[in-house]
Amino acid sequence: PHITRARGRDPEIDEYTPRLPPTDHWIQPHGEEGIIAEIDELLRREFCHIHRQQLASCRPAMLQLMLNGSSGLRRFHENVATLTRFNRPADRDVAGPVEAECADIARRLRAMRGDDDAKFDELARLLEELREDPTVTRAVMFTHFIPTYSYLRNRLEALPMFRSGVRLICAGPNDDDETLEGVNSRLEREEGFAVLLTTDRMSESVDLHAANCVINYDLPYNPQDLQQRIGRVDRIIQQADVIHV
Structure with missing residues (x-):
């Protein structure tokens, strides 16, 4: 059997926010x-x-x-x-x-x-690029794994951009439901570019329409879980012109 699914549209104007083609970032190995x-x-x-x-x-x-x-x-x-x-x-x-x-x-x-991490270096470069992109409002970065979340939080907090005005919001696995429910409001209060770092705990049943960019630091085993992540920002009430993935 086949299932036909339609993306959510605004019931009044029958339109949805277009998604730009996903951007892949390849990391070259260095002899390891x-x-x-x-x-x-x-x-x-x-x-x-x-x-x-x-x-x-x-x-x-x-x-x-x-x-x-x-x-x-x-x-x-x-x-x-x-x-x-x-x-x-x-x-x-x-x-x-x-x-x-x-x-x-x-x-x-x-x-x-040593402590070299080409993947994180590429992430830092991407964040600077998104920061300068006028079509990007705020970004949500997902990872599936708690060790990865902890590592990214420590590394991101040390980046110059987050020490010079750009807000980094972290919603981790130990935060209570009330804290997680208020994340979108915290994003909306940011006037400029901001980044939310979170785990797949927030990939379902959470509204994050204040952002219009999804960064997948790792890819879920189930492709539907990837769509769930994107669906956090791809909402009917999304005000941005495009969604970046």
């Missing part, structure tokens, strides 16, 4: 492909697929989990349960040789790349 493949194979062999998704989302955050050993990896698995409606199999105990292997690979990659 071999170690990344080694990490991916280790995660495939010893852990859940969700750990491999975290590696793809944010390499530095995944390396820190690996350096933290079994406790860090188990804690990550427990936190993921707060962001997903799918049940994940429990991790095995990674103490012993596997834990040592995790730490060894993570240290080798950190020694090779």
Whole structure:
């Protein structure tokens, strides 16, 4: 069977806010492909697929989990349960040789790349570009993973643009429902460009029409979840001329 779905239109003028074609940003590797493949194979062999998704989302955050050993990896698995409606199999105990292997690979990659993060550098460049774009009002940045959210919050708060007038609003997994419900009002009060950093906890049943730009720092496994993210800003009451994805 087929299902035909129509995008929401204004009931009075039968129009909707056009979306600009999504922009992809490709990050070139810098010689670490071999170690990344080694990490991916280790995660495939010893852990859940969700750990491999975290590696793809944010390499530095995944390396820190690996350096933290079994406790860090188990804690990550427990936190993921707060962001997903799918049940994940429990991790095995990674103490012993596997834990040592995790730490060894993570240290080798950190020694090779240090604190360099090409993906975050590209994000910082993109934010400066959006800041200068007159068609962008405010931006909402989504990630699925709590470690990625924590990493981005620390890195973004240190950027010069957020220390010189641009507002960074963070809505994390530990915020209560009342706080999250007031996020759109906080965005509306910002006169200039502002950025909301959040997780997929806000990707459903939340109105964020004060923004007209969605940044997907990582991509959900389910394409419908991606549409849910975009739907937070693609509202009937959206006042912007275009929506950026």
